[in-house]
Amino acid sequence: MKKLSSNIVWAVATLFILTVVFSFLIQSGPEPVALTINQLVEKVNNGDVAKIMISGQDIEVTLKDKTTSTLKKESEAPLTDTLKNLGVDTFELQKVALEVKDESGVRFWLGVLVPTLLPLIVIVAIFWFVFRQAKGGASQAFTFGKANIRLFTPFKDRVTFKDVAGLKEAKRELEEVVDFLKNPKKYLAIGARIPRGVLLMGSPGTGKTLLARAVAGEAGVPFFHISASEFVEMFVGVGASRTRDAFTTAKKAAPAILFIDEIDAVGRERGTGVGGGHDEREQTLNQILVEMDGFERDARLIVLAATNRPDVLDAALLRPGRFDRRVMLDLPDKKDREAILKIHARGKAFEKDIDLAKAATRTPGFSGADLANLLNEAAILAASKNQATILQEDVLNSVEKVLLGPARLGRVISDKERAVTAYHEAGHALVTASLKDTDPVHKVSIVSRGRAGGYTLKLPSDEQRLKTRTQFISELAAMLGGFVSEQETFGDVTTGASNDLKEASNLARSLVVKYGMSEKLGPMTFGNTQELIFLGREISHERNYSEQVASEIDREVSAFIQRAHLIAKKIITTRAKTLKVIADALLEKENLEQEEFDEIMKKSGLKPMAI
Ligand code: ADP
Ligand code: MG
Ligand code: ZN
Numbered sequence: 001m002k003k004l005s006s007n008i009v010w011a012v013a014t015l016f017i018l019t020v021v022f023s024f025l026i027q028s029g030p031e032p033v034a035l036t037i038n039q040l041v042e043k044v045n046n047g048d049v050a051k052i053m054i055s056g057q058d059i060e061v062t063l064k065d066k067t068t069s070t071l072k073k074e075s076e077a078p079l080t081d082t083l084k085n086l087g088v089d090t091f092e093l094q095k096v097a098l099e100v101k102d103e104s105g106v107r108f109w110l111g112v113l114v115p116t117l118l119p120l121i122v123i124v125a126i127f128w129f130v131f132r133q134a135k136g137g138a139s140q141a142f143t144f145g146k147a148n149i150r151l152f153t154p155f156k157d158r159v160t161f162k163d164v165a166g167l168k169e170a171k172r173e174l175e176e177v178v179d180f181l182k183n184p185k186k187y188l189a190i191g192a193r194i195p196r197g198v199l200l201m202g203s204p205g206t207g208k209t210l211l212a213r214a215v216a217g218e219a220g221v222p223f224f225h226i227s228a229s230e231f232v233e234m235f236v237g238v239g240a241s242r243t244r245d246a247f248t249t250a251k252k253a254a255p256a257i258l259f260i261d262e263i264d265a266v267g268r269e270r271g272t273g274v275g276g277g278h279d280e281r282e283q284t285l286n287q288i289l290v291e292m293d294g295f296e297r298d299a300r301l302i303v304l305a306a307t308n309r310p311d312v313l314d315a316a317l318l319r320p321g322r323f324d325r326r327v328m329l330d331l332p333d334k335k336d337r338e339a340i341l342k343i344h345a346r347g348k349a350f351e352k353d354i355d356l357a358k359a360a361t362r363t364p365g366f367s368g369a370d371l372a373n374l375l376n377e378a379a380i381l382a383a384s385k386n387q388a389t390i391l392q393e394d395v396l397n398s399v400e401k402v403l404l405g406p407a408r409l410g411r412v413i414s415d416k417e418r419a420v421t422a423y424h425e426a427g428h429a430l431v432t433a434s435l436k437d438t439d440p441v442h443k444v445s446i447v448s449r450g451r452a453g454g455y456t457l458k459l460p461s462d463e464q465r466l467k468t469r470t471q472f473i474s475e476l477a478a479m480l481g482g483f484v485s486e487q488e489t490f491g492d493v494t495t496g497a498s499n500d501l502k503e504a505s506n507l508a509r510s511l512v513v514k515y516g517m518s519e520k521l522g523p524m525t526f527g528n529t530q531e532l533i534f535l536g537r538e539i540s541h542e543r544n545y546s547e548q549v550a551s552e553i554d555r556e557v558s559a560f561i562q563r564a565h566l567i568a569k570k571i572i573t574t575r576a577k578t579l580k581v582i583a584d585a586l587l588e589k590e591n592l593e594q595e596e597f598d599e600i601m602k603k604s605g606l607k608p609m610a611i
Pocket of ligand 2: 208209261306
């Protein structure tokens with residue numbers, strides 16, 4: 001559509017230019033003066049006229065003083081008759097050079113043709129462009145069943161394992177695939193059955209696509225990339241035909257890798273009817289299965305597929321001989337995050353002693369894609385401040401921006417509100433630092449970001465997978481620290497704590513129903529919860545307990561909260577002096593980095609207490 005309209009604009013512009021050029025051609029030369037026939041008669045009688053040129057109806061009169069004039073005559077009557085009728089002096093007329101010219105000059109033709117042909121040309125041109133467009137559409141319809149497959153040849157933009165940080169186990173698994181593509185004989189001679197399909201599973205942005213390309217790059221074979229969602233069209237059968245086409249193309253280029261991205265788009269369990277339109281998906285899936293079964297052992301085409309929903313995949317896809325290899329891509333740990341940051345720092349101008357490890361520490365839970373994006377944000381930030389290099393603080397600022405949203409520097413806050421925020425955040429920080437088993441405080445800030453009025457950044461020191469009950473209770477207390485601090489300092493609470501309270505309540509409930517950490521209810525889970533595997537979001541919660549147990553659960557949840565509240569209150573009241581020091585420092589500086597905060601805690605001489 002965009003192309004069509006730009007074509008029309010071009011056509012109209014071209015014609016406009018032509019018109020202007022023609023009109024200049026026609027009107028070249030000085031503007032002649034108009035005469036009436038009577039004036040002409042008078043001039044002839046006075047002997048002023050040197051020459052009269054008649055061309056059709058147009059008469060051009062040249063006077064003796066070289067000026068020219070034009071006039072028109074009646075169409076039928078000869079000019080001389082007209083002049084005679086008006087009483088011209090025949091003697092004088094005989095002295096005038098009379099010339100009759102055929103109307104055949106360029107001027108005549110242009111004069112006649114341009115006005116009549118121009119609209120015609122415009123119309124024809126528009127039709128032509130529209131038609132050409134429609135023809136493109138028609139030929140598109142003919143290639144409908146063709147896969148929109150993208151080919152990356154091995155040596156252009158080559159990606160290798162070196163470009164993929166971390167993911168050690170995944171790489172080790174895939175090295176076999178690379179080796180097979182390079183030395184198939186070794187495997188075939190011994191009668192080994194080579195994997196045909198490898199399924200890469202992992203959260204969005206963990207590098208599935210990147211790793212698949214790296215496999216092709218390592219093996220030096222062509223890489224065909226197609227997204228499974230492109231298989232699915234409005235019409236049943238198109239997906240199957242596209243699948244066939246993709247496999248045929250890739251097989252012709254073997255040894256090669258065919259990468260099917262987001263395979264869950266078609267590979268969902270069949271017959272469930274979830275998601276609608278599953279006829280088309282089923283056919284496409286069946287076709288993929290047929291293709292996977294159909295190629296010979298030495299075809300040397302390896303199909304890689306990626307998904308972040310392995311839980312919904314059809315069992316038939318995972319059967320031996322199809323995607324029987326499964327490679328798990330985890331979110332990077334701190335070391336890997338640093339390595340990923342280093343890879344993406346290439347080609348960016350950083351200050352000399354930049355410490356990417358610090359950024360890695362502050363980004364637990366970030367995927368590779370998040371980290372790549374983080375450095376880009378930092379670069380944009382530095383450029384917008386007209387810096388020549390990217391500074392450490394730009395990187396750390398971007399972490400907070402990605403986590404909490406951009407800083408809202410323009411927001412006007414009253415002094416009272418600022419004080420409340422300072423004491424609220426100081427409360428979180430103090431309770432956190434006063435307890436054992438809590439994560440270190442990395443930053444305290446009263447700069448408003450996103451929806452948060454301020455924030456306390458505390459991050460796990462190393463990726464721990466297991467958490468103890470004591471740690472959870474400490475965490476609950478830290479969450480309530482802000483609320484308690486407001487309450488104790490100002491004798492009142494604000495809405496600023498609502499998000500903390502919500503999170504604390506959710507966590508307390510999880511302790512009871514999910515982790516079996518309530519002493520009264522015992523080591524049991526309650527409710528049947530389905531979660532989206534990598535996204536950690538609940539999609540359904542089914543209640544499988546009685547009313548009585550439900551109220552017991554509520555009591556236990558509230559007991560956890562009360563316990564945490566008491567701990568927070570004890571800390572805030574007994575350490576009120578330090579609370580004030582932190583809050584004052586915040587009011588003065590707005591941000592406290594880890595070192596500054598630790599310094600305050602050290603000066604206060606307070607030790608972490610056990611609960
Ligand atoms: P996925 O396909 O798993 O959603 P991608 O492979 O498309 O994720 O990753 C997106 C981008 O994130 C990559 O292009 C790369 O820049 C970056 N990235 C992700 N993981 C890594 C990694 N392990 N090492 C280096 N870069 C990575
Ligand atoms: Mg991807
Ligand atoms: Zn808070």
